[in-house]
Amino acid sequence: MKKLRLYCIHTTTLVLFLLLTNCSDDNNSNTNTPDPNNELAEEYYSGGKLGTTFNTTPYAYEQPTPAVEESSEMSLQFKYGEAFFENPYLTNTSGMRHGLGPAYVRSSCITCHPGYGHGKRMEQYRSKDYGNGYLLVVTDANDNYISQLTGMPQTQAVAPFLPPIDESGIKIEWLNHTDEYGNQFPDGETYSLIYPEVTIDRSAFNVPMPDYYKVRLEATIGIYGTGLIDAIHDDSIIAEYQRQKSLGYTLNDAKYQPENFIKEVDGTSHPGRYTYGLTRGTLQNGPGANAIWNITNVTRSDRRYHYITEAYAIAMSKNTDIQKALGQTEQEIYDYLMSKELTPEMTDEEYINFMVWHRGLAVPAARNLDDPVVQQGKKKFLEIGCASCHRPSWTTAADDYAGDPMVKGKLPRYPYQKIWPYSDFLQHRLEMVNNIRTGWCRTTPLWGRGLSQKCTGASDHLHDMRARNYTEAIMWHGGDAKFAKQKYRNLSKEDRDALIKFLESI
Template identity: 55%
Template sequence: MAAAFFAAACSDDKGGGGEPTPPEISEKYYAGGLLGTAFNTTSVAYEQPTPAVNNAGMAQAFLNGEALFEKPFTADDTGVRKGLGPLYIRTSCLHCHPGYGHGQRIEGQFNTNRIGNGYLLVLFDEDDNYLTSFTGMPQTQAVAPFKPPIDETKIMISWHDYTDEWGNKFPDGESYGLIYPEVSIPEDAYYVPLIGVKGAIPYSGVNVRLESTIGIYGTGLLDAIADADLKDEYIRQEQAGVSLNPAIFANGNWVKTYAGTSHPLRFTYALSRGPLQDAAGANAIWNITNVTRSNRRYHYMTDAYAQVASRDADVQQDFYRLFPAQNKTGNVEADIYSYLMAPDKDLAVEMSDDDYVDFMVWHRGLAVPAARDLDDKIVQQGDVLFNKIGCATCHRPTWTTGEDRYTDPSGFFADADSRLPRYPNQKIWPYSDMVQHRLFMQNDIRTGWCRTTPLWGRGLSRKCTGADDRLHDCRARTVIEAIMWHGAAQSDARSTVEKFRELSKSERDAVVKFIEAI
């Protein structure tokens, strides 16, 4: 039946802007709209191409990009996936995104070679500023003779029980558990000095948090939401008295946009990225692996690291042997520093333009799994309650994409470049307002502000990734735990959680079943 649905959704194929003929089912099943939904509920549900990809004849490019995502890069100087390092975070994207979904909760040693560990370290000072001696996503791996900025074998993750003000119980007596992570990094694990925006800081002044990856399916559809519509959502919430991050939006206008452009910030928990063509995977395929390409012809690196490594006797001893082409002056310290901090023209391109285009076809072309069981009476009851108690205030159910004349601030892709799939005028169901809110959780995310994570497709997480972990650091093991972490006294979702607590068990179960169905 799924195959029949998919075939129907792909008929009348005329290219990226064509309107396929839909099966005769409710539009709410089309989580990604007619051009962005895949009717697949198997363990590869997150990995499907959108109808728009197939419409535009991009199926092979999608498969090529998929291989770049899934397979490891190497430190070789030849081959398709060459150029890993000199520092890196993971050897492949799949390490962080098991089954293309959310990262998994990890306990004990912080081991980046473990498939499913989607954690990125967040290092910041007492004023919530990132440490400047480390890259924004700190690296814990290196290619010989270099040493990692942080020795990950010494990083440990521990989990602690938390009891909320209600004693982790609903009024009818049903209980739930809450846990949160703490990260410990001993001082001797740091290879580089601890430097913040105001200069050197003491070891005691360093804060460490975890942020996990989220599902990457449907990111092209989120990119297709018009900038003006995102602004309208901020205006609507501001006028309704919702607390907004003043560093992002205030008094009816943007305070901060992406990289000096007119584009609003829309991707990552911290809203650090704008258009998809210069965000999320477009950034990660470079800085996670440190593989250069024509529009990123430099290393993901800090000057603080280059200074330390260039003076390291161990690195100096083997540098010319392992990097003979870099013996340019005979001054090994100068040559090491120059290699690490080389200007664009002095570094070879390791990922070809064709490979990068294929990767972005894949990235922009990942479909959203169709919703499931929406004709179930309990799911329908949960839908009503989800809206009634206020969940939909932040987890906004629907958007309609714009013309999707996408842009690329990096200049690699032209506006609405024909090499990438497009999703114009699609009604989509991500269940996110794309806005940051605060939950005031124990050991909270840096700054406390976190973008509302889309809920679409999350009910398939265990089948696709092997885990149900939710929230920014995987602290929620179930939907109930995720909801109850929204309930702190100062939380923006406090009133919704209070109403959720007053529901009967069958009503709470209905809300959970609905969330798992969408």
């Protein structure tokens, strides 16, 4: 599938663009499907027959699924939805993509998700830098979010408002780490490990802060294939949890108790499957449905209020410079910031298009699985226990969950597909220096990651992008995964390299 953008309707321009795209596509895209008689054919379809793209260009993460392409209506909606992901929101009070602010995290989604993949490792926190997918995690001593800030703290604002955090006061320092093996394999090969130390000057906060706070980074994850994850039945997730518990694995048990499931807008409750913290249970009310609102602070009909805290509203309304600039009283400013009846800035149609796009993103097909070295690497991946957490395959259910009434019956579906995400979608402990918030982290799907350098310009790994390659990512693993890590360490260099080549192929 070619990368097509339909951002204007000028016929001559569109025809010329399509011609140019067609001319270049043959040279850059691999559209050959595997031989159906090949025993590996099934696994080449990482997203199943309805969810896999065989595009291997730098646009591989951006392709629509075959389920979308089967419908001319959805294909058009996909392109319009894509525009809302790729283009920045504006501070205008009307017009296309208007309504940014008053405080916001980013002005566009793609800034955080370069090439639709993971964010890049950064030396500085500058939210307008393309590829900076970092979100600040500011917590107290008990790992609870600081209530004066939103869960995704904002570092940008529309004048005359001030951001809750001034970016100039954020500092990222990358420190070297020496592990228990001295950063060396038994055969003498060495590796290096780094991790971020993040601080925020107290003077950078424009809201009152407690005496103690700490800061961590969490990077954005790849968004391709999220609709296929959505199509896995809740019972399958719970069954995998119960299977691993019976084997003695250490899991975040609280996440799998029905009383702690995530309540959705339609009144149903579901176990988490999205985000590092498993804070979202379905895509219909999941990451994208929230992010298009809370990252940009653009309102819509079902969210007619700002993504801010009362502490922020109080601080801004009491600021005399803001009062003077707006010509409004403290009470008027406070009432505006805390209003629950704001005019929707994103139309329902735009939101539906966005969600069709979000659930319609394909997964790149696996590559080179019949290569003897890749097969050797897969064998070692299974032998040393990596698949205990990075479960290779799942089968989706009927995929008939109705979900958010606004998108009910309007999104692409993926019933009964065998998919290969290489994740159990459960939370395990990482046990790393400057650990992720709470110490629990969802197993990251590995599918498509081998194309990250080509699609995003970087190939960093883990929740804060501390690992610059697969080897570093493996050697950072702790908790139950440390046993597989030890076995990886004791492999020959030939087997280690083969395992990495396998990871690059899925």
